[in-house]
Amino acid sequence: MEYTSEHPLAVNCVLFGYDVQDSDLKVFLIERVAPPFEGKWAIPGGFVIPGESVDDTAIQVLFGETGVKDLFLEQLYTFGNPRRGPGEHVVSVAYYALISINENTLTPDTEVRNAAWFSISDIPDFLAFDHDQILAKALERLQGKIRYQPIAFELLPTKFSLTQLQRLYETILEQKLDKRNFRKKLSSMGILQDLGEIEHDVSHRAARLYSFNERAYRRMQREGFLFEIREGSRKNSR
Amino acid sequence: MEYTSEHPLAVNCVLFGYDVQDSDLKVFLIERVAPPFEGKWAIPGGFVIPGESVDDTAIQVLFGETGVKDLFLEQLYTFGNPRRGPGEHVVSVAYYALISINENTLTPDTEVRNAAWFSISDIPDFLAFDHDQILAKALERLQGKIRYQPIAFELLPTKFSLTQLQRLYETILEQKLDKRNFRKKLSSMGILQDLGEIEHDVSHRAARLYSFNERAYRRMQREGFLFEIREGSRKNSR
């Protein structure tokens, strides 16, 4: 067991973007320009250079494909099945990242390849390699984690309305939430800062704008309170 | 970004064992017989052979070091920092596994190396590589997961008493639980099968023995009920 043997090692980054205009969760995919799976859509990825941290590789893959830095990025799972792609056995460490589409303009180098946001409800039938599995796992993780960690705010603009926040939860959890209960819950946590501003250019009553107060969140954590959006997770929801 | 480069890839398996006699959670470690970290204790591991699934490598590492097969095994995290060990950059995919010490006799090949169970409260000060971090992450995962998935039974003999089950939760979660509430909760879930047997050779009233009813658990899941041991996780536990 004490011998080494060499291996190509890849990284893939599932980039989730949320569009507050149409309340839609999207995934950023690129079109492959070389075999295998030439012409198929794929999750952005790259190879780990020995001596470089795998986390850093993920950051650079994202930056290279999208021009974006400083975003929520977390390791997801490592896919190590030798038959996940044709040819050589490539193990891939998958990550997922979150970004607000409204506040970030991506600059993929579309001169060499196509790149686009796909609505989560309208993903191409075939993805390269086992990328459908990676995507499924990333979605599962996002759905689980959003209930008990304040990662929703990574997908929103810094200023947002309560309805926008609720729509985000509804989109990701794929269930309707009760407006009054949702607001009661959020306001009781005290992690939202009322900015004293309101929306503009809407053809109805303008909503108040809030921002996520990270300091208040950490204080809440220290005091042993839990961040939880549990609505609809109880068994007696008929 | 479209070039490959070779890499040694390792697997490490944190094997947790539980001893029902002294209500103690333990970790299985081996003593390294070769540099680096010769003479230091380490989490069992091995290298991935190209073409072999990473999951399979983990299974084989466990079997090779302990002689045990067919146990709960789940991927934990991939450690990819180039400075996690001296010398070449070795990325390691970490797993964790659960076993009942009472029902499994391990057969490590102690002729070539030392191997032993260490109480989780008495781990050697120095572990090889970044194995202290791997262990910490594994414990964290175990503590989180045991609350909402029935993995506790992987650590117990097939027949166990309610007190033994409660002690296991108390040991892992590092908090006291209320006997009556714990029993009420478990019996309301209906996933324990009363075997109609009792303990033997105890110098006090003998406890009833139960086993985990996986069929009932799956039925419960299908009906949308949640497995949850939340005691002590509420903010108003004063």
Added chain:
DNA sequence: GCAAAAGTGTTCACCGTACACCCATGG
């Protein structure tokens, strides 16, 4: 004035919490 979304409280049921005594067995 009407369409469209913002904003706001109360009641009920369930479950997590706290808590104390009798029972069975071996020595």
Added chain:
DNA sequence: CCATGGGTGTACGGTGAACACTTTTGC
């Protein structure tokens, strides 16, 4: 008979669930 752990029920409070109307704004 006593020491040791096994086994049981109830009252309270917090929170998730269900539910409808008024307000504000642009057109």
